[in-house]
Amino acid sequence: MGRGLFSAIRFAVVAVLAAGAVSGLIRLYAPALGTGSAAERQLTFLRAELDHGAGETAQGLFPEGYFFLHALYGIAWVDVGRHRTDRAPALREARWALSRLDGPQGTAPFSAELSPAHGAFYAGWTNWLRGGILSLQPASDREPADVERFERGSREIAAAFDASDTPFLQAYPGQSWPVDSTVAIASLRLHDAVRPALYGQTVARWVDRARGRLDPATGLLPHVTDPATGEPLQGARASSQSVIQRFLADIDPGFAREQYLRFRELFVVRPLGLGPAVREYPQGTDGGGDVDSGPLPLGVSLSATVVTIGAAVVQGDRSLAAALSSYGELAGVPIDTTRTKRYALGLLPIGDAFLVWARTAEPWVAPPPSPPPPVIGPVWRIPLTLVLALLVIPLAVVVRRHRKAERANPRPGGP
Template identity: 55%
Template sequence: MLRVVRLVLAVAITAAAALGVIRLTTPADGGIPRQLAFLRAELESGAAEDAQELFPEGYFFLHALYGLTAVDMGDLSSARWALSHLESDTARAPFAGEMQLQYGVFYRGWVNWLRGGIAALSRDPADLRALEEESAAIAAAFDASPTPYLASYPGQAWPVDSTVAIASLRLHDKLLTPAYDVTVIRWLANVEARLDPATQLIPHTVDPDTGEPTSGAQGTSQSLINRFLPEIDAELAQAQYTRFRTWFLAAPLGLGPTVREYPVGFDGPANVDSGPLVLGTSLSATVVTIGAARLNGDRSLATALSQFGEVAGLPFSTPWTKRYALGAAPIGDAFLAWSKSARPWVAAASSPEAEPPSRFISHWWRLPLLMLFLAIGLTPWLTRAALRRRKVADSAAA
């Protein structure tokens, strides 16, 4: 019986190692409809309310990311369902307070971006009219502001939130009569005048009155900013993405590409957005960077991050659903689905030939992990063989 148990354990360990090799070397873009099915079931079971207890935008983000992924997949019904929840009192509740833009630019920007995606799919006059009205209100707030970064909460401003709102104006101008080119050009000039001095990247937080940086660039916001900048301005997007890659891309212990929360050479504490930091790496920033890489035409990095995620994320699939980390954190599944489905809504899709050679991730990045899986897979059998040889030697000596 003991020999049978050992044999079963050896087979299981080798099979797990073989599965790791398969996940590391095969395309990782599939399974998004099954991820959406899992997320819908979780949302209907109260996952958004549970996420709200963990961080201030939990309810909002879980519905928003579900809806945005649905747009990417062409699922208009699911996208409308998500928007209806975002336009509820429950979703708006965390964003109360006196601000130039009611409910703040975080709420208004993300909702308008989803609204624009729905309008792009439906071409329904009512959807287009809602996009036009909301875009006018957002643009008016930017035009009246002395800073390019509107408040997300009273007295608090994050540049990433304004970036999403500006992208929604670009989407408006693609779908309807262009109206906000001047607003966007002015915003771009003001952004470039207020970059983080250390990295020349868009900062993480700013003074809400002046727009001047109050903290340097961080991975969680940079990954989102670089997801949206290509929709706004190709030149700024290229410059910022190149710097982001230089300052934040890392491979701790040589085991795979990841994204740091703080720039190379800098360290800081974990926060509610970054999650726990492992050797300086932020899981959330790494996941969102899959989408940023796809939007910036960086296919080799997007592929590498996705394949590494299939190993580290411990996915579990059924014929109907797919979840990561056993579904313990649906907000993580939502970010991953949104990142893997990423496609441009405003900018032209880049061709494979357009990817600069300097961005290529070497295929050799997999080698340390492949060697690790090989060692894990062979260890039970080598151990069995060694024990057998010892037993034979002991028998001969006796």
């Protein structure tokens, strides 16, 4: 009896492992980008989590957790809505997310004394979402209050940049990250795409000044800058670069392509010769992880790897975007149902939010760019395929031997 029970347990464990390996192979080759039903199922999961306090939980993990979870949810719905005939659900959900950002919990971490109000981070992301909502509607259908609020937000952002001695505004008192100003400037470009153009000079001046304050070690926009001068205090890091590259494409396509190719050269790697991933620090340098990057196994930032999917898409780099996405589909172990889709058992909804935002990416202002030279070819899957196959084959042998033994020694009273 004891041996029989042990054999049955062993068989069950082996069968589950074999099924997992086969499932992994399927996910490795399945397409995972786009704004189709998989994205909507993931957004359905996120809305349920938000309704049950996921934003408040995320706020306990890092200072912008509540804000980011709602902002990414709303922006991803805008991306999905751009490809729907019926845009009403996308508008409803994006507006709901924006209302949460405008509420007291959305503004709580930020200082109203900064210029623009609540700082570059808050102003830039909310203005981008406002413009995205307007972009889903014909001009005749837009609510006057929505238009006025977008105009006011854009004026405040432009005035802050025009009055500043540095291209990188403060997100918190005495603290400046170029990534936040990049999002804010992108929202001005979006304004000039959906409303009468007003801010071309502000944007052009920002690009020129930003070019003059690049990280000397990498030639990329820095991670942290002096709030008074804009001079780099910390060199380029992928947790901010992956976001910068996503928005820079809509600001200045030429500058964006230069920056993206340099970023890809310095940060995209293949740890252990397996799937592509993104380092937090440039190749040849190392540093510690923090709340932005998360843990850094083999120097890789999982958050930056996810966000780089979107940066690659808006640069027309579909081969890299698809490779990063497929690798994530394998490693993320998704649970997919007819209504919802979640990753990592749904334990960290903020991760799902970044992933769906990355996978639904597309330029909102600039025309789709030509693809850059590929950095990764179709053969990247071969090592992972061999690893999974090496798992499947011995597991299949064990299953076969178990069944053969059962046939040779049927249980008493069995058929």
